[in-house]
Amino acid sequence: MPVTMAVVAARAGVSKATVSRVVNGAPGIDELTAARVRAVIQELGYVPSARAVGLARGRTGSVGILVPSLTWPWVGEVLQGVADVVESRGFGLLVFTFNQGPDSMRRFAAQLSGKAFDGLLVIEPSGTLDKIAELHDNGLPVVLIDDRGHEPRFPWVGTSNRMGARAAAEHLLAIGRTRPLIISGEPRFGCVRARLAGFQEPFQAAGVPLDPALTLEGDFTYASGIARAREALARGLAFDAVFAHNDVMAGAAMGVLREAGRRIPDDVAVVGFDDLPWTTQTEPPLTAVHQPVRRMGEVAAGALLDHLDGKRLTGDPIVLPTGFTVRESTVRPR
Template identity: 60%
Template sequence: MAITIADVAARAKVSKTTVSRVLNGKGELDETTAARVRAVIDELGYVPSARAVNLARGRTRVVAMLVPSLTWPWMGEVVQGAVDVLEAEEYGLLLFTCNRGEDSMRQFGAQVAAKSFDGLLVIEPEGTLDYIATLHARGLPMVLIDDRDQQAGRIPSIGTTNHTGAGAAARHLLAIGRHQPLMITGPSQFGCTQQRRDGFAAVYAEAGHPVSEERIMLGDFTFDVGAQAIHRAIAAGVEFDAVFCHNDISAAGAMQALLETGRRIPEDVAVVGFDDIPMAEHTQPPLTTVHQPMREMGEAAARALLAHFEGTPLPNRPTIIPATFTVRSST
């Protein structure tokens, strides 16, 4: 039978509260009594519950992470970045997804109410921003890993440079002589879509080659819609010598459609994506893309939250980690 705190208290002839104070270093204790309790702990081989000790200290040493789904192509990079930081500081991670919609959020809300974790990292599931902001306003420490450029300063956040990343893609395409780009966007409701659209278009406009509306195709970050956008453009007679996609998955779909219709990549059409997910190195040809620092964003969010636990205020403005540009054979 496992040794309990009650067994230690009985052998040392003290209360369980006194044993707890010895374990947690709280309260003023007679040193002779404390030494006797420690000796009994050693004698009996008592190992206190880590959860009980942490709760007694007012901490769980657990951080929660709320994400839309683990199936997103770059999600593993963000989670791994956060886990690397948390595990190094001996914190655990409690992971919540929203795969089951409202049922998932109810389960998450129950854990919030039970104070099962010290703080929260968030990649916002669509439609939950107001709820998350309310939890923050009520005092739950949190950091948003803002992949969509839309939290508007309500919550401490880690973001990247969507606008300048798209601008880098445009400058690269201009440098290799591509003056008629087709742009396949992300969902219109996401802030990052507008940022990427504006950043790309601004560079082309400044160079004297504005991107006409007929060459802007509304997408949704999926492979199939990336391919369909190419077929629609060709069917409509739109001339283009490059494609800029707002993510790598739709870029892969666009590349497949180009090859199916006899276009050579990059000789006839150069293709650029956004994200730099692991798949980007393995498309045919390998995809030139804007690298989102997803692992670094996860690391930075976890560090900010742990620093807050030690007394450092959470940042009151977004922390920005710049995107970079990776050139491969598709351009």
């Protein structure tokens, strides 16, 4: 059951008009009463309609972005794309993280009820999609920036995970690699399932079945890339390539392979996914599926601001194409 202004008023023992005045920062309210109302708002996680607050306050001139963590591999690139667009159009940007899990979400909801920024961009912290959908349903314009393969009932900007993985497989087949070790993300993410399916298709078409024993599940972290590469070596698995579902795990696997005396790319070719700027600095530089993460931020911010300027914001997905960047981790320069 949604938390309404009437529920907040009943819990706080005041009128709906008083709750509205507290939310909108109106003067002349007894401080003890205002504090009690704010405490109930935080306790219940009440989020007023951004449109209603806007009518009372006028446009804030700011948008928010909610991210899992500022250390998440490609968050910085997305944020730069968002900031470029937001600032160029005269808006401010408020950044919220999910570093402390549910506590962070409760504080975010309380800040939203108090500040009521004009719209929200989201790189979904795990497990918060329903809450974000609730904010959207309550009137807050929301655009999701997503590489996980979700298809929410509100607008989102994503990328072609399946096609990117297919390009990786076609490249490995073209250079004669037929036994790739796959270090995947967690299958609960739609992007992981899409990358697994897309990578398999060219091998099936070429009559080269993938060995199921060579797919090991990671979790997109550097530690899991190390662990899965070491596991493959310890089990004596025979592989001539590695396809990791992000650059971080690919870079970790490269370090393990070098320690084990495997030459890259002579013995093992390595492909990552994301093509973050630092991939040019690995040893050797990393071949990777290029995910246009900065562009995703730019497009999502543009869509949100266009909506705030009066353009209808539809729920249709915006899917940006991936690319493929070949470097020395798969092919030595001539």
